[in-house]
Amino acid sequence: MGTHLSRTVAEGLAFMNLIDGKAIDALSGARIDVVCPSDGVVFASIPASGQADVDRAVQAARNAFDEGPWGRTPAVERGRCLTRLCQLVEKHGTELAALESRDTGKPVRQGRADVVATMRYYEFYGGAADKIHGDTIPFLDGYTALTLREPHGVVAGIIPWNYPLQILARVVGAALAMGNTLVVKPAEDASLTTIRIAELALEAGVPPGVFNVTTGYGREAGAMLSAHPGVDYVTFTGSVGTGTAIQQAAAVHNRGVTMELGGKSPQIVFADADIEAALPVLVNAIIQNGGQTCSAGSRVLIERPIYEEVATGLAERFARLAAGPHDADLDLGALLNARQRDRVAAMVAEAERAGIRVLARGSIDKAAPAGGFYFAPALFGAVDPGAAIAQQEVFGPVLTLFPFEDEQDAIRLANGTDYGLVCGVWTKDGARQHRVAKRVRSGQVFINGYGAGGGIELPFGGFKRSGHGREKGLEALYDMSATKTIVFNHG
Numbered sequence: 021m022g023t024h025l026s027r028t029v030a031e032g033l034a035f036m037n038l039i040d041g042k043a044i045d046a047l048s049g050a051r052i053d054v055v056c057p058s059d060g061v062v063f064a065s066i067p068a069s070g071q072a073d074v075d076r077a078v079q080a081a082r083n084a085f086d087e088g089p090w091g092r093t094p095a096v097e098r099g100r101c102l103t104r105l106c107q108l109v110e111k112h113g114t115e116l117a118a119l120e121s122r123d124t125g126k127p128v129r130q131g132r133a134d135v136v137a138t139m140r141y142y143e144f145y146g147g148a149a150d151k152i153h154g155d156t157i158p159f160l161d162g163y164t165a166l167t168l169r170e171p172h173g174v175v176a177g178i179i180p181w182n183y184p185l186q187i188l189a190r191v192v193g194a195a196l197a198m199g200n201t202l203v204v205k206p207a208e209d210a211s212l213t214t215i216r217i218a219e220l221a222l223e224a225g226v227p228p229g230v231f232n233v234t235t236g237y238g239r240e241a242g243a244m245l246s247a248h249p250g251v252d253y254v255t256f257t258g259s260v261g262t263g264t265a266i267q268q269a270a271a272v273h274n275r276g277v278t279m280e281l282g283g284k285s286p287q288i289v290f291a292d293a294d295i296e297a298a299l300p301v302l303v304n305a306i307i308q309n310g311g312q313t314c315s316a317g318s319r320v321l322i323e324r325p326i327y328e329e330v331a332t333g334l335a336e337r338f339a340r341l342a343a344g345p346h347d348a349d350l351d352l353g354a355l356l357n358a359r360q361r362d363r364v365a366a367m368v369a370e371a372e373r374a375g376i377r378v379l380a381r382g383s384i385d386k387a388a389p390a391g392g393f394y395f396a397p398a399l400f401g402a403v404d405p406g407a408a409i410a411q412q413e414v415f416g417p418v419l420t421l422f423p424f425e426d427e428q429d430a431i432r433l434a435n436g437t438d439y440g441l442v443c444g445v446w447t448k449d450g451a452r453q454h455r456v457a458k459r460v461r462s463g464q465v466f467i468n469g470y471g472a473g474g475g476i477e478l479p480f481g482g483f484k485r486s487g488h489g490r491e492k493g494l495e496a497l498y499d500m501s502a503t504k505t506i507v508f509n510h511g
């Protein structure tokens with residue numbers, strides 16, 4: 021196995037930072053226990069990096085950008101490194117899926133789906149690296165003006181814990197395709213596959229120092245990295261509060277950021293919709309990954325004449341849902357940790373206290389270990405659109421239903437939160453599909469579907485408090501680079 025096993029301690033696997041191509045511990049030797057959410061048992065540990073470790077990683081990325089071969093590596097070669105990384109992810113797919121599931125509690129089926137999407141990111145950005153180019157601009161007589169797309173330099177990537185493999189891949193794919201170097205700080209609860217991918221990137225030919233990983237706590241290593249003067253650009257996916265803190269740190273240095281900060285995404289079901297086609301998609305959009313998905317479809321708006329029918333269909337499906345250990349591969353796994361589980365439970369208890377009706381609860385599998393962080397899915401309806409459960413991101417398997425009267429009402433409700441990430445629209449009326457798609461304030465709109473196919477090619481990001489900047493697709497390559505304009509006065 022890889023260098024992550026270079027030190028084995030009594031309590032389990034001791035993973036290392038990867039800085040300048042070397043597996044090294046935090047200078048202080050401090051470590052963080054890694055707990056499997058399915059049983060609450062410690063099975064590994066990661067370095068608790070401090071300032072010296074972050075300094076070292078940023079310096080390695082700086083050197084690799086300023087002096088190393090990466091800055092002179094042609095785009096086609098950078099692309100080939102990513103394509104080889106895709107192949108290595110495929111080769112190690114079983115190991116990576118198992119590690120991701122054990123680290124995050126997600127069903128192994130989801131772990132495997134994440135590996136497939138991860139490969140696709142490296143494939144996509146591997147192919148795209150040499151296909152992004154600048155313009156020539158008609159300008160004054162006697163001049164030629166052109167633009168180049170240039171890398172920012174050292175990019176800091178702060179990665180969340182819900183889809184570590186996938187979110188890392190969209191950051192690494194786009195950043196390296198454009199010629200940046202990277203320091204990545206994965207989430208303290210889900211760092212293991214990030215370390216493995218960084219090792220595989222070395223094997224794929226990415227030079228040492230180009231892709232560095234420092235693990236650690238958000239308020240320590242994360243804050244140190246986002247405030248570091250040696251960083252040129254920050255990309256972050258996570259909670260709104262942490263996003264604000266990272267932007268404040270970036271503002272001190274006037275550096276650019278990409279922020280993907282979650283949502284309260286609606287699905288609008290009109291009376292003419294194909295309800296049978298919609299029902300499984302509506303359930304999956306909130307249950308996938310235990311609802312711990314930025315783009316989870318957490319609100320379903322239903323036109324009044326079909327409200328009872330859709331609510332009944334959803335309730336039947338919710339009652340059959342079961343949560344269990346990742347290797348049991350049920351509908352959903354445990355939530356990430358006790359804090360997340362308790363947060364979700366507190367929001368559900370508050371909604372119940374406020375008198376909002378629970379239409380159905382799923383169950384926790386009887387064989388699930390008592391120490392795991394399980395939460396039985398909950399379906400609420402009809403919900404007052406002003407209620408906390410209707411406005412705040414739960415980040416758990418909790419779905420809220422709302423009746424609406426007409427198209428105007430549906431759009432008002434859909435736009436009636438602080439967020440604007442994704443929207444689903446279910447109707448057979450083509451003109452309405454276009455009208456609603458244009459009037460909802462969200463970064464993606466799906467008509468008669470939701471989140472189809474992983475969407476690696478599809479630009480993704482928020483309106484309003486869901487963030488700014490775009491990831492995925494070719495658009496991410498623009499976020500990961502800056503335009504340089506060159507003007508020749510040749511007379």
Ligand code: ADP
Pocket residue numbers: 178179180181205206207208236237238239241242243244246257258259260262263265266
């Ligand atoms: P959660 O609250 O669900 O853990 P966060 O948005 O805080 O979600 O975490 C996403 C990522 O941000 C993780 O890698 C985490 O370590 C990191 N992080 C948390 N707090 C900070 C901070 N103050 N500065 C930089 N990164 C942080």
